[in-house]
Amino acid sequence: MADPVSLAASCAMPPVLSKSAVAPGEVKRSAHIKMDSYNVGAVAPYQAMPVAGPVITHHKSTALPVVEPHPEMTAEEREAQIAEMIGSYMKKLAERTHHHMGYPYNLDFDYGLLEGLTKYSINNLGDPFIESNYGVHSREFEVGVLNWFARLWEIDEEEYWGYITTCGTEGNLHGILVGRENFPDGVMYASSESHYSVFKAARMYRMEAEKVPTLESGEINYDDLKAALVKNAGKPAILNVNIGTTVKGAVDDLDRVLEVLKEAGYTEDRFYIHCDGALFGMMMPFLSRDAPMVTFRKPIGSVSVSGHKFVGAPVPCGVIITRFKYVMALSSDVEYLNSRDATIMGSRNGHAPVYLWYTLTRKGYDGMRRDVEKCMRNAHVLQQMLESAGIRTMLNELSNTVVFERPKEEAFVRKWQLACEGEIAHVVVMPNITVEKLEEFVADYVQSRARVSIAAAKRVACEAKAAEEDV
C-alpha cells in the first residue's frame, strides 16, 4: 500500500467532527481482540465458521483511513496517490487470488464483457416477479436465472417463488423463516455440523431448536434425529438438510430423512424441509452416480445455494427457490411485511443476476457438468497426492472437499488461505484449481511439515544438550 498512514497523519478531519472521549466503564473493542497470532489453537481463521473458544481472539484488521485533501497537495498529486493505492490493492488481490485453496469459491471467471455494468446503480429492490418503478434493474436476468434453477430442481415455473440473494446465509434465513411462518410453533432440527447461520436463524426468529449429532462423515445422525422428532411429536418439524456441510462437505441423505419423518409419525402437512445447498446443491444434479437427489418432486419446501461458490462471481450472491404456496404465508400477510416484498433484504444487488446469467449461458448445461466432473476428479487427485506423501485425509464420496490435519505453520495456512476449524483444515477443489496448482500446494505443504519436524527435532537436541551441560 502507498503509505496511507503518513498521509492520514497530516490530514485531520474538520473541527466539527471532534472525538468523544471514552467514558469510564465503557467497553473497549480492542480489549476483546487478542493479538497473539502464534497460538494456533486459539485462533479460528475461518471466519463465519463455528467456534468453541472465546469470542474474539483473532487478528485485528488494519484500517486505510479516508483522508481529507491535503492543502499542500495539488489535485493531480492527490489523484495520483489514490490511483497508486488502488493499484497496489489490485496487486494484492491478484496475489491472494492466486494462492487460494480453502474456501469454496470459484475464482475462475471472466466478466470482461460486463465491466461497463459498474457504471450503473443496478438494484432489483423487492420482488423479482413484480416490476418496480425503479428502472435501473436486471429482473429479466434474475427471472431467467431463477427459471434455470427451478428446472434444475424440478419445479414448475408456476409453482415456485424465489430470488437472488446476497449470500448463502440469506438463503438459509429465508428458508427457515418461510418454515416458521407456515408452522409458527414448529421445532427446528439441524445437525451440529450445519452452517452457523442455521442456528443463528433459530435464535433470531425465537424458534425452539434441536441440534442433532452427526456421524463420523459429518452427516446427520439419523437415529438421533428420529429420537428428537419422537420426543417433540406434538409440534411440527422444520428441518435443515445439509447438501454438503461447510467443513467436511457431508451430504445429509434426504431420502433417509424423509423415511425417518415417516417413521416418527410426521405426515407431509406437519413438516417443512429447507435444503442448505451452499456449494454442493448445484453440483449434485450433475453427478451421474446414484446420489439422493434434491428435487421438488420430493416433499421439500426450499433449496438455497450460493452463486459465488460453484458458478463464481465477483460479488457474493445466492439463489433461494421455494414453493409459492409456502411463501404466501409471508407475502399474503400485509401486516407482516407491510409490503408485497417477501424477500429479506429490500434493495438487492442487480449485478449478481447478470453475472450468473452470463456464466450459465456461456457454459451451458454441459459446461457446468464438465466443471463438476473436473472438481470431483481433482479432489481425488489431491487426496491421493496427500496420502502418497504420508498425510492422512478424508474425502466424502459426494464431495470435492478434502479434509486433513491442520498444518502447524500458521504462515502456511495463511499463504494458501486454508479454511480451518479446530484441528481440521480443508481444501475445496473448485474449477479454478488445476492439477498444477495442487502439485505446487502439496510440495509446499511437505516442505512446511519438514520445517516443523526439523524444528521439533532441534528442540529435543537442544534440551538434551542443556541437560548434558547440567550434568
Next chain:
Amino acid sequence: MADPVSLAASCAMPPVLSKSAVAPGEVKRSAHIKMDSYNVGAVAPYQAMPVAGPVITHHKSTALPVVEPHPEMTAEEREAQIAEMIGSYMKKLAERTHHHMGYPYNLDFDYGLLEGLTKYSINNLGDPFIESNYGVHSREFEVGVLNWFARLWEIDEEEYWGYITTCGTEGNLHGILVGRENFPDGVMYASSESHYSVFKAARMYRMEAEKVPTLESGEINYDDLKAALVKNAGKPAILNVNIGTTVKGAVDDLDRVLEVLKEAGYTEDRFYIHCDGALFGMMMPFLSRDAPMVTFRKPIGSVSVSGHKFVGAPVPCGVIITRFKYVMALSSDVEYLNSRDATIMGSRNGHAPVYLWYTLTRKGYDGMRRDVEKCMRNAHVLQQMLESAGIRTMLNELSNTVVFERPKEEAFVRKWQLACEGEIAHVVVMPNITVEKLEEFVADYVQSRARVSIAAAKRVACEAKAAEEDV
C-alpha cells in the same frame, strides 16, 4: 434486447431437466399477479414501500432465459449474440439512468479507476475488525470507512462496532436485533411512516410492536408515542427514530423523543434507540442550520444509513454503527451465533467498501457538504417551479424530498421512475439532479397534466353529445 425469445424457443434444456406438472390444488404464482396496468390506484409501483391494497397486483417481470448453446450456431456467433444482448441491456441502463427522479439514489459517480475490481471475488465474510483467512477482502477499506462514519456521528473508535451492510434494510434489521438482544422483553416503537423493514424486523424477531401515528409532516406523533410508552411502562423500549422517512423525508426529532422517554419515566438503562438514517442520516451532519443532530453523545444505540443513496455506488450497500457494549450481547453468546460473527449476513460484498472509501476520499468532507447544500437548494428550486406551475407540493424543512400529487399518467410515472405511495408521488433531489433536468421534468409534467385535462374535458363533451343524441 436482441431477440432472446427466438433463441430460447429453439434451445430446450437437456432431458434430465424435465418439468414437473402442476399438481391439482397447487397455488399458481401468476394467478396472484394482476396484469391490469391501467388501474393506477391499485398498483403500487414503489416496490419495497408500504402498501395497503392486495398483495401482488403489479406488473409481471419478463424473463431472459438462460439459453443452451444451439447446435447449428458457431461459438463465435453465440458469443456475438450474447455480446449484442448485453450491449442492448447497457443501452437500456443508460436511458433508465438518465430519466430517473423518484428514488433516493445518487446516480452520479465515476468508478472508472475501480473497474478492474470485478476481476476478483472480494468477500469480507464475518467481522470487519477480525481478519479472515480468506485473503481476497477489502477490510482495510471497510474499517477506514467505518472510522469515518464513527467520527461523523461522534463516537470513539474504541467504543463502536459496525459493518458495511447490503442495504438500509440490513442496517435496520441489525439495529433492532441488537436492541432486542439487550432488552429481550422490550416493546418496539416506530411511526407508521417508518420504512417497512422496521415492522418486518419486529415480526421476524417476534417482538411486541407499537405503530405510532404521525403528524401531517410525517414525523412521529410525540403525544401518541408518550401515551404508548406510558401504557407499556413495565417493559423496556426499543425505538426506531426516522432520520428522513421514505415517502415524505420527515425527520423525527431525536431530542423530543428523548424528552418524551424521560417524561414517561424511562431511564437510560431501559431503552434502546435505533436511528434509521437511510438517506438523510448522512446529510444532516452537513447542514449548518439548527437541526436536532444525530450523535452518539446522546444516548442512542445505533445509526444506519444506505451507501448507494447519498454517496452513490453501483451496488446497494449501507453502514451500521452501534455501541460495542451493546453488540456484545450478540457476539459474546457463542450459543447464539455459534460464531464470532455478529453481522446478519455471512458473506459480505467487498467491492462496496472500496466504492465508499473512494468517493469519501475523493470528495472529502467539503465535497460532501457541497453536495448536501446543492441538493437542499435544488429541492427548493423544484418546489418553486412546481408551485409556479400550479402544482401543490410539500417539502419538509430538513429534506430534499419534494412531495406532490401522483401524476395521473402511468406512462409519465414510469418514464421518470417516480416513487409513489397511494395518491402521493415524490422526487428526491440527489446530487445527480441538475436544474436543467428539473426544468425538463417540470415541462414534461405540465404537458402530461395538459393531456389528462384535455382527455377529461373530451369525455365530458362526448357524454354531452351522447346525451344530446338521446334527447
